[in-house]
Amino acid sequence: MIRAIALLAPLALLAACTEEPPEPAPVETAIPEDLQGVELPEDVSEEVSIGTPMGERVATIGLLNKRNNLSQDLELRPGDQERIGDVVIRLRACERTAPWEFEKDEGAFVQVLVRERGTENDFRKVFSGWLFKNKPAINVVEHPIYDVWVKSCAMEFPGEE
Template identity: 80%
Template sequence: MLRRVALLAAIASLAACSQDPPAPEPVETEIPEELEGVELPEIVAEDAGIGTPMEERVATIGLLNKRNNLSQELELTPGEQRRVGDVIIRLRACERTAPWEMEKDEGAFVQMLVRERGTQSEFRRVFSGWLFKNKPSINVVEHPIYDVWVKSCAMEFPGEE
């Protein structure tokens, strides 16, 4: 009985700890004189995006046929698709990190469709997701014949040289 009481007391004390503390009251402050004349940066709408608009970006995608060891580079813009033999590669988006960010990477949202055996025009989606140039193991295209990877995403950021 004593154990049950101790257990219930412990549970009650833990439940009391999980309550959020009250939010602090706002404090009105003065703007320092040296900052009163400083021009504030223009507010950018959230949907405006930074850098090259998506439809103007160009991704270079590598495609490897493991059977014959032939590889190709495909240059696609978002929304574009290209058929190479029994494979269709679709590009939905491409991104790269901003020049001021420390860890550089490039990625693309790719869909890969492969023609079904014994058919002429039936394709099955075997991959749909983000692929990253510098971290290919994050999301892997698992197909016995074809491999797809991101080589680059051409886009610019404001102020970039």
């Protein structure tokens, strides 16, 4: 008898756990009264930018061919691309943290295209994303032959010497 109860108790607990919990009620929020009358600024993102305009920034990108251990530095502006052998490197954007921020870093949005074997001009995109100088493990170009990394992003902020 005790054995039967010992076996049935876990089954009863398991049956009780199969029901899904009820959905939580949504929490209503309201804009605070002191912010309700505030006029929002117009979108001026095109007109005002902090620091060097994107088109004037210069990124230094490192490229390593692991087969022959040749390394090159490429200086690109956003919108530029450069072909080195079987690789095309495109730079879309380049940023660095402002001088008043504590954690300094530099990064670039890079696209890497590699020529397909046996073709003349067939390139396949192997990477597209942000690469960071001080945190290279966040995003990595995974390719058996080529390694690409950010070395710097040259830009200035207002008030910087």
